[in-house]
Amino acid sequence: MKAYWFDNLPGDQREPHDSGREVSPEYLSKLGILHYNYPSLDSVNALATSRSYKNRDEITISPTALGAVYDDKIKAFFAEHLHEDEEIRYILDGGGYFDVRGQDDDWVRIKLEKHDLMIMPAGIYHRFTTDTQNYTKAMRLFQDEPKWTPLNRGEGTEGNQYRVAYVKQRDGGVAA
Ligand SMILES: CSCCC(=O)/C(O)=C/O
Numbered sequence: 001m002k003a004y005w006f007d008n009l010p011g012d013q014r015e016p017h018d019s020g021r022e023v024s025p026e027y028l029s030k031l032g033i034l035h036y037n038y039p040s041l042d043s044v045n046a047l048a049t050s051r052s053y054k055n056r057d058e059i060t061i062s063p064t065a066l067g068a069v070y071d072d073k074i075k076a077f078f079a080e081h082l083h084e085d086e087e088i089r090y091i092l093d094g095g096g097y098f099d100v101r102g103q104d105d106d107w108v109r110i111k112l113e114k115h116d117l118m119i120m121p122a123g124i125y126h127r128f129t130t131d132t133q134n135y136t137k138a139m140r141l142f143q144d145e146p147k148w149t150p151l152n153r154g155e156g157t158e159g160n161q162y163r164v165a166y167v168k169q170r171d172g173g174v175a176a
């Protein structure tokens with residue numbers, strides 16, 4: 001895993017877009033992002049149990065696996081959105097980038113590789129893309145229903161109760 005500020009330059013979303021400015025694990029944890037490297041599924045299972053996760057699935061995101069819909073799929077994942085539940089993503093093979101919004105609304109890019117596991121809080125604005133390998137195989141762990149439900153930013157998300165609670169927690173309990 002490596003985290004850095006996104007460079008905001010135009011170009012293919014799958015390129016690194018590395019500004020050269022690293023983001024520390026402390027800052028990520030302030031945003032509510034936790035990261036582990038788990039070579040064994042035993043650790044993933046233990047974490048899932050400790051956080052009461054009930055469901056999981058596996059997804060392969062590649063032109064071979066998805067065929068003609070690959071481009072549409074990575075466009076959909078790259079639209080800025082939030083989820084109303086905490087989510088765990090565990091990279092089984094390949095890699096990819098999660099971009100999450102920092103406190104000043106700038107993008108932090110998180111590069112995930114095989115055996116990286118990330119916990120993302122409910123309410124954080126984010127997006128995902130494959131990298132230039134065009135191959136991500138991931139386990140998605142869900143606290144409840146095994147459903148990927150994105151709420152795109154701007155469609156009433158500012159007043160969403162999970163968004164409001166997330167911002168309050170992130171900013172130390174002081175409403176913005
Ligand atoms: C790498 S898992 C697929 C993407 C995903 O689950 C998600 O929530 C993108 O924002």
Ligand SMILES: [Fe+2]
Binds near residue numbers: 126
């Ligand atoms: Fe998402």
